[in-house]
Ligand SMILES: [Fe+2]
């Protein structure tokens with residue numbers, strides 16, 4: 001409890017300008033907790049003109065006020081109170097409202113207790129009885145300033161966090177828009193290439209879907225987990241349609257030739273992976289970080305590579321062939337085999353799977369081929385749901 005006689009009723013010291021300007025704000029709310037009603041009355045008269053004071057006669061009542069949503073800059077609590085003592089009260093306030101500045105009033109024999117509270121961080125400052133009006137007012141003013149600094153720091157931190165999150169979101173949006181704009185361009189080219197290839201039907205749509213499911217199937221079985229994630233799955237579904245984009249650069253006389261190609265014509269045809277990759281690279285120039293276009297580049301350039309190195313594109317072998325291109329090759333082949341082409345009837349699902357699994361030693365990544373077999377019923381259901389409507393396609 002306060003030493004009543006220690007207080008004088010002199011006028012409090014004049015506030016510096018900067019502090020005076022705070023007086024009008026709600027930041028000068030102070031909660032005073034003491035079990036002596038007379039003392040509270042005295043403090044009310046002494047401090048009421050300078051601070052917006054609220055009073056509580058015990059710790060529980062003080063906590064109720066704080067928990068009800070009332071906001072205080074400073075809590076001034078007496079150490080010796082029945083029930084919850086001052087250190088316990090300030091410890092709870094520290095946990096629940098750490099921004100409130102906590103001041104403890106102690107008697108001379110309680111210094112050890114007060115110091116413990118101080119070291120534990122529950123108390124910002126303690127006042128030892130008897131203390132003068134001046135000291136009490138100065139301690140509260142100091143506490144209000146400290147509270148203001150803490151609040152300002154918190155607001156600055158929150159603003160910085162908000163700005164950082166907003167900036168991240170904005171950048172992601174910009175990147176997504178740029179991605180989308182570039183993808184739209186390449187998608188238009190892919191559709192153009194598809195239109196020229198007279199018999200593709202929903203080939204691109206089916207291959208994209210198969211690629212997505214193969215990537216998910218691989219991940220679920222624990223294969224290539226260092227490469228496959230949500231982004232990879234999204235990107236392969238979108239980039240798969242780009243695999244034959246290079247066909248826009250192949251003359252109709254070769255691309256649409258009904259009969260077998262000559263050796264010279266094959267030479268021209270074998271350039272379409274390179275043409276496709278160069279087309280995508282030109283569009284990627286403005287945004288080299290676009291993951292979907294980067295994958296599209298890999299897929300276009302490498303989709304005719306063979307697992308044993310006998311394919312064309314760059315002549316890569318095994319796992320040197322980008323994973324997206326290995327998945328695409330399996331999906332592309334499955335769709336080509338199971339759909340009708342001018343030169344062949346559609347294969348059954350079982351025959352197509354058997355062929356691809358057999359080719360797992362030479363043509364295809366054996367793990368991807370095995371995954372196709374494992375999720376075969378899903379792939380077949382998707383193929384049937386995406387079957388070409390009118391014209392036989394492949
Ligand atoms: Fe191709």
Ligand SMILES: [Fe+2]
Pocket residue numbers: 203207243244332
């Ligand atoms: Fe294809």
